[in-house]
Amino acid sequence: MKRVMSIATSDSGAGAGIQADLKAFLRCGVYGTTALVAITAQNTVGVRSIFPFPPRVAVDQIEAVVEDIGADAAKTGMLFNAEIISAVAGAVRRLGIPNLVVDPVMVAESGAKLLKDEAVATYKQELFPLAAVITPNINEAFALLGAEVDEGRVREAAAELRSFGSGAVIITGGHTASGADLLYDGERFLEIEGPTYGSENTHGAGCTHSAALASFLARGLGLEEAARRAREVASEAVRYGLGEIGSGAGPVHALGAVLERVEA
Numbered sequence: 001m002k003r004v005m006s007i008a009t010s011d012s013g014a015g016a017g018i019q020a021d022l023k024a025f026l027r028c029g030v031y032g033t034t035a036l037v038a039i040t041a042q043n044t045v046g047v048r049s050i051f052p053f054p055p056r057v058a059v060d061q062i063e064a065v066v067e068d069i070g071a072d073a074a075k076t077g078m079l080f081n082a083e084i085i086s087a088v089a090g091a092v093r094r095l096g097i098p099n100l101v102v103d104p105v106m107v108a109e110s111g112a113k114l115l116k117d118e119a120v121a122t123y124k125q126e127l128f129p130l131a132a133v134i135t136p137n138i139n140e141a142f143a144l145l146g147a148e149v150d151e152g153r154v155r156e157a158a159a160e161l162r163s164f165g166s167g168a169v170i171i172t173g174g175h176t177a178s179g180a181d182l183l184y185d186g187e188r189f190l191e192i193e194g195p196t197y198g199s200e201n202t203h204g205a206g207c208t209h210s211a212a213l214a215s216f217l218a219r220g221l222g223l224e225e226a227a228r229r230a231r232e233v234a235s236e237a238v239r240y241g242l243g244e245i246g247s248g249a250g251p252v253h254a255l256g257a258v259l260e261r262v263e264a
């Protein structure tokens, strides 16, 4: 069984973050491990508080897991501050973790800020160069570039983001008119299309997507096929999103379709 690590933050409501990643790993048939860098007190309505751990806590977990269990891929989620990003980058580089997917989480579905402003530069300088692929949504893509969101310039944004050194860029389409994810690998632009569901229950869609992408890369798929499969897993999780859980945007349900088949 392939092993994939989530380096990310806890969401107490379990819709996003580390908890979403573990569900996505299970859905994608890989063994998921975790390095927790911070804790949020969070539900479907909002984020009450954020408690980051000292960077060494993240590094210790990454080392402990890699030295014994190993990692065929990893994804990063909410890393919160520059010190944590830098420490994670150091550990990933030192340990030679392959197939790194960086999801540069900045803002929660509920609007809460999940990244300190000064940490953007550290992402670009230290973590993006180690990534096989980075997966900002459209708002994060333009925020990383210090620009206003402009759907007409999404290809330019992808190309500019790739210049920081990642192998590829996927700008996810959950908040765009087309709903397609845009993949740029340095040679060509590819629109990853699929159904768009009217569901409000999208809390954790981005986490599910990046965790699925890392899983499919670990399983040996090429980037294009992994990106297609990751969109399928994320959009299926939105389709089965759990409106009855909490009073805000409900959590996605990565195992919804699978359980329906089992129960049938």
Ligand SMILES: Nc1ncnc2c1ncn2[C@@H]1O[C@H](COP(=O)(O)OP(=O)(O)OP(=O)(O)O)[C@@H](O)[C@H]1O
Binding pocket: 016, 107, 108, 109, 136, 137, 138, 172, 173, 174, 175, 179, 180, 181, 195, 196, 197, 198, 199, 202, 203, 204, 205, 206, 207, 209, 230, 231, 234, 235, 236, 238
């Ligand atoms: N309504 C939807 N229908 C189908 N697929 C969706 C929908 N919303 C998001 N997705 C898919 O889910 C994945 C994550 O996209 P999105 O742009 O929403 O990420 P995000 O904003 O980082 O997510 P989050 O809500 O966790 O912050 C993408 O593959 C996207 O195409």
Ligand SMILES: Cc1ncc(CO)c(N)n1
Binding pocket: 009, 010, 011, 016, 017, 018, 040, 042, 077, 078, 105, 107, 108, 109, 114, 203, 204, 205, 206, 207
């Ligand atoms: C812990 C955590 N990670 C990521 C997101 C982005 O959805 C969130 N809301 N919470």
